[in-house]
Amino acid sequence: MTTSNSKPRLPTPYSLLPTPYFLLLLLLSLFAVGPLMQPGYFWGAQDARHSVYFLFEFNKSIQDGILWPRWGPDWAFGYGYPFWNIYGPLTYFVGEGVLRLGFDYVPAVKMVFALSVLGSAITMYLFVRRLMGRSAGLVAGLVYVYAPYHLFDLYVRAALAESFSFVFIPLVFWGFFELVDRPRFNALIGTALAYAGLVLTSNAVGLLLITPPLGLLVAMMMLLRLKDERPGTGDWKLRATFRRLIARGVPPALGLILGIALSAIFVLPLLAEYNYVRVDQWTGGRYAFGGDFVYFFQLFSPRWGFGASVPGPDDQAGFQLGLVPVVLLVLSFFAVPRIPQTNTRRVLRFFQGMTLVVAFLMTPASEWVWRAIPLSSFAQFPWRLGVLTTTGLAVVAGTVVARNAQDSPIPNLPISNSPISNLPLVTLTALIILSSYPYLRAEMRDPKPTEGPVSLAALFRFQQSSDEMTGSTAWTRRIPGWSVLAEQVTQGGSIDTKVNYTAIPPGQVLGVHSVEMDSVHELVWVYAADDRQSVTFFIPYYPGWTAYVYEDLGEPADDLKARVGPLVAKPPIRTTEYEGWIVVPVPQGEHFLEVRFEDTPVRIVGKWVSLASLLGVVMAVVGERLLRGRHLW
Numbered sequence: 046m047t048t049s050n051s052k053p054r055l056p057t058p059y060s061l062l063p064t065p066y067f068l069l070l071l072l073l074s075l076f077a078v079g080p081l082m083q084p085g086y087f088w089g090a091q092d093a094r095h096s097v098y099f100l101f102e103f104n105k106s107i108q109d110g111i112l113w114p115r116w117g118p119d120w121a122f123g124y125g126y127p128f129w130n131i132y133g134p135l136t137y138f139v140g141e142g143v144l145r146l147g148f149d150y151v152p153a154v155k156m157v158f159a160l161s162v163l164g165s166a167i168t169m170y171l172f173v174r175r176l177m178g179r180s181a182g183l184v185a186g187l188v189y190v191y192a193p194y195h196l197f198d199l200y201v202r203a204a205l206a207e208s209f210s211f212v213f214i215p216l217v218f219w220g221f222f223e224l225v226d227r228p229r230f231n232a233l234i235g236t237a238l239a240y241a242g243l244v245l246t247s248n249a250v251g252l253l254l255i256t257p258p259l260g261l262l263v264a265m266m267m268l269l270r271l272k273d274e275r276p277g278t279g280d281w282k283l284r285a286t287f288r289r290l291i292a293r294g295v296p297p298a299l300g301l302i303l304g305i306a307l308s309a310i311f312v313l314p315l316l317a318e319y320n321y322v323r324v325d326q327w328t329g330g331r332y333a334f335g336g337d338f339v340y341f342f343q344l345f346s347p348r349w350g351f352g353a354s355v356p357g358p359d360d361q362a363g364f365q366l367g368l369v370p371v372v373l374l375v376l377s378f379f380a381v382p383r384i385p386q387t388n389t390r391r392v393l394r395f396f397q398g399m400t401l402v403v404a405f406l407m408t409p410a411s412e413w414v415w416r417a418i419p420l421s422s423f424a425q426f427p428w429r430l431g432v433l434t435t436t437g438l439a440v441v442a443g444t445v446v447a448r449n450a451q452d453s454p455i456p457n458l459p460i461s462n463s464p465i466s467n468l469p470l471v472t473l474t475a476l477i478i479l480s481s482y483p484y485l486r487a488e489m490r491d492p493k494p495t496e497g498p499v500s501l502a503a504l505f506r507f508q509q510s511s512d513e514m515t516g517s518t519a520w521t522r523r524i525p526g527w528s529v530l531a532e533q534v535t536q537g538g539s540i541d542t543k544v545n546y547t548a549i550p551p552g553q554v555l556g557v558h559s560v561e562m563d564s565v566h567e568l569v570w571v572y573a574a575d576d577r578q579s580v581t582f583f584i585p586y587y588p589g590w591t592a593y594v595y596e597d598l599g600e601p602a603d604d605l606k607a608r609v610g611p612l613v614a615k616p617p618i619r620t621t622e623y624e625g626w627i628v629v630p631v632p633q634g635e636h637f638l639e640v641r642f643e644d645t646p647v648r649i650v651g652k653w654v655s656l657a658s659l660l661g662v663v664m665a666v667v668g669e670r671l672l673r674g675r676h677l678w
Contacts, residue, residue, distance in 0.1 A: 066179040067170065069474075070186045074166040076478055077190050078159045080200055080487035086151045087487040088496050090203035091353060095513065096154050097497075098504050099205070103129070103137040104144055109563040113310060113652070115589075116642045118564040121515045122505055123530030123540055124626075127587050128516075130314050131322060135245035136209045150499045157209065158199060164212035166190045172215040173443045175223075176389045180470055181443030184373075187474055189215070189439035191481040193349075193367045194431030200487040201351050201362050207432070210250040213243035214436055217251075221259055221297050225266040226388050228296035230669055233303070234662055240304030245311055254432055262395050267293045269391055306658040313651035321519045321588055337426040338409040339364040345371070349484050354426055364428050366404065369480040370438040373445055374400060380444035393441055400437030403430045446470055501540075505531035518587045520625030530583060543567055545626065548581040555580075555631075560605045565642035570597065570605055573631045580638055585625040588645050592616050592629040595637040609637045 080087075087093050106114035106129075114134065120126035136157060143153040169189040174182030189195065189211070198208045220236025223229070244251035271289055305312055336356030343364050352361020374397070381393045405411055407427045415427065446469075495510040497503050508514045509527060517524055530540050542559035544567070549555050556572035557580055571580060584590065596610030613636060619628040631638055644652065 064179060066174075066183045067167075070166055070170050070183050071163060073187060073474060073478060074163055074190050076482075077162050077196070077199075077485065080485055080489075081155045081159050083487065083489050085489035085491065086155065087200060087203060087489055088492045089351065089488050089490060090201060092205070093203035094496050094507055094511075096203055096205035097150050097499055098507065098514065099128075100137055100140045100144070100154060101150055101499055101504065103134065104141055104150075106564045107141055109565070111565060114564075115314070115648070116565055116587075119501060119504060119540075120508075121517050121585070122508060122525050122528035123534070123543075123583065124517070124525060124528060124624075125584055126514075126516050127318075127322060127518065127589075131248075131319055131324075133206060133245050133248045133251075133311065135242060136206045136247075139209070140205075154205060157205060158203075161205075161209040161212055162190060162199070164209075165195070165215075168212055168215040168219075169439055172219040173440060175219060176386075176392065176440075177384065177443050177447035180446040180467065183443075183470070184446055184473060184477070185439045185443040187477045188367075188370050188373065188442040189435065191367075191477055192370055192435040192438060193363060193365050193481060193484055194428075194435045196481060196484045197362065197364070197431070200484075206247045207250055210243055210247040210432070211435075213239050213246060214250075214255060214432070217243050217255060217259065218262070218436070218440075220300060221263050222266070222388075222392060224296040224300050225263055225270065225293060230665070233296060233300050234666060236297075236300035237303035237307055237662070240301065241307035244304070244308045248311070248315060250432055254430065258399050258433060261399075262392070263297045265395060266388065266391065267297075270388075273387075303658060303662075306654050307662070309651040309654035309658070310648075310656075311651070313654070314645070314648045317647040318588055318645070323517050323519060323521060323524070336409075337428065338412065339407040339428050341408055344404060344407070347483070349486075351488050354428065363484070364407070364431065366434055366438065367480065369477050370442060373442040374438055377441040377444040380447065381441075384444065384447055393444060396437040396440040400434050400441070403433045403437070406430055407434075446473065502535045505535055518585045518625055520586045520620045521623075522625065523623040525624070528583070542569070543583040544569060545581040545583055550578075554578060558605070560637070566639060568606070568609070568637060568639045570608075570635070571631050571638045572635050573633050576630075576633050578633075579619070579628050579630045581621065582627040582629070582640055584627045584640065586618060586620045586627050587642075589642050589648070590618060590627055591641055591643050592618055592627075593639045593641070594631060595639065597635040597637055599635075605637075 086097075102117045102119055103114055105118065106116070113129075115127055115130040116125055117128040118125045120128055139160065140153050140157050143156045144150070148156060166186040166189065170182040170186035172182075173185035195208075195211060198204050198211075216239035217236070220232060220239050223232035224236055240251070243255065267290065270293060271286060274289060337354045340358040343358065343360070344366050345368075346363065346365055347368075348365075349363040350361040354360050354362060377393065377397060381390055381397070384390050384393070406414060407430050411427070492498060492503070495503075495506045504514075509531070515524060515526075530543070534540060540562075542562055544557050544559055546557070549557065554574035555578040558570045560568045560570055562568070567582065569580065592615065593612060594614040594616060596613050598608045598610040601607055614632060616630050618640075619630070620626060621628060627640060629638060629640065
């Protein structure tokens with residue numbers, strides 16, 4: 046037994062083994078996965094088609110040998126868009142792994158959704174178990190899984206990346222809590238990996254929704270710890286306070302820096318090249334920030350639907366916080382003062398306050414706050430803050446069953462101590478699940494002709510019917526509504542070249558023949574009668590597209606690719622006035638011309654920073670274990 050000022054014991058290898066609490070959590074979380082086990086797919090859900098076709102495009106790049114995709118070749122009716130350069134790809138790496146197991150696109154997406162549910166249950170359990178024990182972890186994990194907004198993300202929005210981000214959110218909060226409360230090597234590495242995972246999964250959730258409250262939590266904990274320590278008096282007090290503040294701030298700062306470094310392969314190009322894309326499709330029109338607030342009564346209304354959000358109180362979807370989570374939040378204000386660990390109480394009060402503040406920010410009364418926040422347009426809808434309310438409600442829910450004794454927040458309970466014998470706990474877990482049972486629904490149906498079966502033609506039909514996935518780069522002044530490339534695919538053909546043959550002038554002054562093409566390059570043979578000719582490609586320009594001209598060796602006559610000779614020139618790329626298509630001038634004579642999407646300097650730097658950081662982490666972990674004389678595995 047320890048006092049309230051004692052440092053908590055860390056998990057022992059025995060305590061990390063599966064316990065009845067952990068196994069019960071996984072078992073009870075399976076109900077949330079139940080709708081995914083039905084045959085078919087919820088094609089009508091808001092982002093359900095996006096999730097499938099994002100994976101479809103991602104897999105196409107992987108099959109072309111691109112280990113880190115950035116360019117989506119079939120976005121915007123086949124013209125292409127640098128989607129993966131500004132959208133976190135980690136979820137689709139997971140989906141790609143499922144595809145490699147033999148699953149088709151739709152089952153693979155459903156499998157990733159299922160993994161996100163079970164993964165989020167586990168990570169919330171581990172975080173809250175660290176704070177208040179296993180029974181609290183069980184309750185928190187179930188509230189996290191069955192919170193209405195989480196189910197809304199799964200089965201109404203079908204937002205794959207945001208759903209998967211729920212796995213990393215508890216790990217990020219847990220990691221930074223440890224780096225302030227009891228900084229150590231393992232906590233630093235785990236925090237950095239968790240933060241990188243969150244950003245690579247959903248940059249909007251990681252950078253815009255989670256990082257600000259995370260910073261507030263760290264700052265609050267640091268200042269309160271300094272207050273507790275109360276260094277000397279006078280000038281020495283000021284100096285000592287400053288030194289202690291720096292010392293306390295170094296571990297979380299290192300965790301943040303290392304997390305950004307690990308994700309630099311994505312974060313650096315995102316920040317440096319974001320302005321080179323048109324995002325008006327994401328931040329304008331029906332996605333523009335406006336009146337999509339959650340009215341106060343909607344936070345408690347049991348209404349549930351599968352429609353889209355609309356300005357005003359008549360949404361067809363439900364945005365409630367959940368009856369049981371709200372009741373547990375109220376009870377937590379009575380339970381938190383009885384928790385003996387000072388830092389645990391402070392963290393719980395932070396999550397209580399965060400939940401209340403964020404709930405206010407979701408309502409129309411907070412509109413003046415949103416107007417004052419420059420980044421509000423990127424959040425699109427205030428109800429997206431449900432990610433934060435779900436997290437806060439889950440953490441504080443565990444307080445009602447937290448251990449009130451003066452012992453460690455991670456008690457070494459014997460394996461025979463089963464939660465089944467605890468009737469109040471069993472009753473509470475049943476109430477959590479039953480209160481959300483009406484929302485465990487997915488509208489399964491067959492795809493419409495504009496949605497599937499999954500194919501390139503169906504992707505183009507979906508783009509046209511929904512006006513989705515039609516973004517373009519900053520060089521494009523006219524957003525396309527259809528294309529000759531999409532037309533030939535929907536008519537049963539394929540895209541074998543992106544050369545705009547209609548731009549070839551008459552009079553046999555220019556001849557072009559495509560040799561090979563994949564997601565990020567095309568090689569063509571070209572004949573130019575003079576130096577005034579150029580080849581136009583149905584590809585909107587974006588930094589990284591580069592042109593090369595090679596010598597035509599002339600032999601053998603039946604194998605054009607074997608005739609590619611040395612590099613002759615690297616001509617500058619021009620663009621068409623309205624479409625922003627790539628235009629490449631070619632020299633007189635017969636040559637080979639290649640356009641290729643390559644890494645820019647900032648992408649190369651990001652790649653090497655991430656690689657070096659990852660190798661550094663591996664070497665540091667191995668070295669730390671060897672120094673301590675422990676086995677690596």
